[in-house]
Structure formats: structure tokens, C-alpha cells
Amino acid sequence: MYSKVIVPLDGSDLAEQALPYAELIAASLSVPVDLVQAYDILPPSVLGVRGNQVIRQLDAGARQRAEALMEPAQQRLQAGGISVNLVAQRGPAADTIVAQAGIDPQALVVMCTHGRGGISRWVMGSVTDKVLHTIPNPMLIVRATVTGPASPGTSLRSVIVPLDGSGLSELAVPHAVSVAAALSARITTLQITPTLDYYRHQLTAVTPELGAIPDFDPGSPEELTAEDAANASAYLADVTNRMAIDHAHGVVGEHVVSDNIAQSIIERATNEPSLVVMTTHGRSGVGRMVLGSVTDRVIRHSNVPVLVIR
Structure with missing residues (x-):
């Protein structure tokens, strides 16, 4: 399923909170890890007339420092029998990560929500946000916390797969099966349908328009929720089989049954050490938004890692 795992680092403890999950998945799937760090140097124009003469020396020194910052993580992963490659590239962090991911579309990017910039009022750091909205690769996003990273012995006992009955949402299924099999974790497929109150409100709002359609009966809220339950039961039975x-x-x-899909997914996933696997879009399709609203809210507000599939 995945050819390798790419882990962006920046020298901060926050960014390294993604490492336990990268280690767990890489070891379980027996794939190598690329540790990636961007660095920058002063442009030649700032260095004066001799800028071009020293640029290579500055670049080599900055590259060595970036690689040195990644060496502890490299040693930790190698101690677990994982093959590790260090990638230090000059340029903006997001652009560097996007370029590295673009080399191999089958690579899984495992990245923390925040890094060197710290945890501020923003629920997701700008670098992670840009990478998430740019790359086509599957991406595992780990919530950064001030309390520190997950332990090296991190385990994921459950894989949660939200589905809405659409082919787009089911693109997450093979990824969930592959990861869950490697982790020896059970899978829970989750379908969320509207409440009675939702249907009452909707029917009240559209009844005047529906009344103009001859012989059309939308059904009562109770009938609609019962139909949802029957359809969900049949659909989930088919998918799980x-x-x-x-x-x-x-x-x-x-x-x-809930009117807040994202919150229901988050609450279900926090019951035990879980991984949420979901696509960027579902029944609403790929519209003007690059990332579906439900997926976006789950990523930004969940305390469990989320594997996002495009």
C-alpha cells in the first residue's frame, strides 16, 4: 500500500511528536522512513559581491546542521530495525515537503499539526495546512500537544472508517484494511444519519414547495429516520462483510444518529487508542473546497491521529 513513510521535522519537540506513529506504521508495514528537514541561508544578494563564492560553503554547513538535528530520530528508528534516509533541502518548509512527497505518490506523509512555530490560537500550523491542501499523497496528521509526544510503545487498537455510502468515502477502505492488518487492529465502519429534529426542520422548511408536486409524499420524520436506520444497517453489513x-x-x-457528523466521529474515536481513516470528500463530492468540511473539522479538532485519503 505504501512504499515508504515521510516524516517532516524542524528541530522542534512538537514536530517529533509524529515519530511514534511513523515508527509504528513503518515497522508494521516493513517500509523505510525518509526524515525531511528544510533549511535556509542568506541569499547571495545579502552577502555582497562575494556572495556567490561563499554560497556553497554556507549551504553545505546548513545542510550538515539540518542532518545533525535529525540524527537522534534516525538512531531511534534504526534501533527498531527501520531503514532511514535523511533528506535536508534548502527552501521553505512546506515547499520542501510537497516536493519530497511528489517524488513518490505512494509515500505516506506522517506529520504533526505544529512544529517550530509552536501551538498558538491556530488549531493547525500553516506548514501542515499547506501540505495537507497540496499533496495528493495519503497523509497521517498527528495532533501536537504541550504535554509531550506519545510513548515509543504507542499502539493503535482500533481503526475508525467514517462512510456515507458514496464511492468517494469508500476510497478509504483499502487504506484502512492495509493499516489495520499491519497493526492487528480491529476496524469499525461508522455511518452517521440525521436526527428526528433535523427532518422536522427540513420538512417544515420545504413543505410549501413540496405541496405543489402532485402525489408526492416525503414521509414523516419518523419514517425517514427509520428508513435511514434500515439503509445504514444494510449498507454497513455489506461493507463490513x-x-x-x-x-x-x-x-x-x-x-x-446525529446532526453533527464531525463531532460524532471525534467522540467515537476518543473511546480508545484509535486511528481515523477518511477521505477528503464524501457524498457532497469534490466542490470548490479543496478539503471537505467534515474531514477538515475532524483533522482540526480530533486528539487522535487522522489518516487522510484523497
């Missing part, structure tokens, strides 16, 4: 063919560690389906 298909997934169980390739996954021996348990697949279950859960139907949740």
Missing part, C-alpha cells in the same frame, strides 16, 4: 474477507482482526459496523 467485504472488508472482513481481507481482514482477520474483526470488522464491525456502527450506525450513529
Whole structure:
């Protein structure tokens, strides 16, 4: 499924909070890890007439310092039997990560929400945000916390896959099966449908228009929620049966009734050490927004890692 794992670092403790998850997945899938760090130097114009003469020396020194900052992480991963490659590139951090990911579309990028810039009022750092909205690669996003990283023995016992019945949302299924199999984790497929109050409000709002359509009966809120429950049960049974063919560690389906899809996903995932696997878009399709609104909210407000599939 993945050819390697790419982990962007910047010398900060926050960025390194992604390492335990990168280590877990790389070791489980037996794939190498690229540790990537961007660096910068003064442009030749600032250095004066001799700028071009010393630029190579400055670049070499900056590259060595960047590689030295990554060496502790390299040693930690290598101690676990993981092959590690250090990549130090001059340029803006987001552009460097995007370029590195672009070399191999099958690479999984594992990245923390915040790095050197620290945790501010923004729920996701600008570098992570730009990378997320640019690369086509699958991307595992880990929430940065002031309390420190997950332990080296981090485990993920459950993989949560939100589905809405669309083909787009089901693009997450093979990724979930692959990762869950490698981690020996069980899979929970999750479908969320509207509440009675939602249908009451919607029917009240559109009844005048619907009344103009001959012989059209939209049904009562109770009938619509019952229909949702029946459809969700049948759909989840079909999906879980298909997934169980390739996954021996348990697949279950859960139907949740809620008008806040993102919050329901977050609450379900926080019940135990979990990984959420979801696509950028579902039933609403790929519209003008680069990232679907539900996926975006889950990424920004969840305390569990989220694997985003385009």
C-alpha cells in the first residue's frame, strides 16, 4: 500500500511528536522512513559581491546542521530495525515537503499539526495546512500537544472508517484494511444519519414547495429516520462483510444518529487508542473546497491521529 513513510521535522519537540506513529506504521508495514528537514541561508544578494563564492560553503554547513538535528530520530528508528534516509533541502518548509512527497505518490506523509512555530490560537500550523491542501499523497496528521509526544510503545487498537455510502468515502477502505492488518487492529465502519429534529426542520422548511408536486409524499420524520436506520444497517453489513474477507482482526459496523457528523466521529474515536481513516470528500463530492468540511473539522479538532485519503 505504501512504499515508504515521510516524516517532516524542524528541530522542534512538537514536530517529533509524529515519530511514534511513523515508527509504528513503518515497522508494521516493513517500509523505510525518509526524515525531511528544510533549511535556509542568506541569499547571495545579502552577502555582497562575494556572495556567490561563499554560497556553497554556507549551504553545505546548513545542510550538515539540518542532518545533525535529525540524527537522534534516525538512531531511534534504526534501533527498531527501520531503514532511514535523511533528506535536508534548502527552501521553505512546506515547499520542501510537497516536493519530497511528489517524488513518490505512494509515500505516506506522517506529520504533526505544529512544529517550530509552536501551538498558538491556530488549531493547525500553516506548514501542515499547506501540505495537507497540496499533496495528493495519503497523509497521517498527528495532533501536537504541550504535554509531550506519545510513548515509543504507542499502539493503535482500533481503526475508525467514517462512510456515507458514496464511492468517494469508500476510497478509504483499502487504506484502512492495509493499516489495520499491519497493526492487528480491529476496524469499525461508522455511518452517521440525521436526527428526528433535523427532518422536522427540513420538512417544515420545504413543505410549501413540496405541496405543489402532485402525489408526492416525503414521509414523516419518523419514517425517514427509520428508513435511514434500515439503509445504514444494510449498507454497513455489506461493507463490513467485504472488508472482513481481507481482514482477520474483526470488522464491525456502527450506525450513529446525529446532526453533527464531525463531532460524532471525534467522540467515537476518543473511546480508545484509535486511528481515523477518511477521505477528503464524501457524498457532497469534490466542490470548490479543496478539503471537505467534515474531514477538515475532524483533522482540526480530533486528539487522535487522522489518516487522510484523497
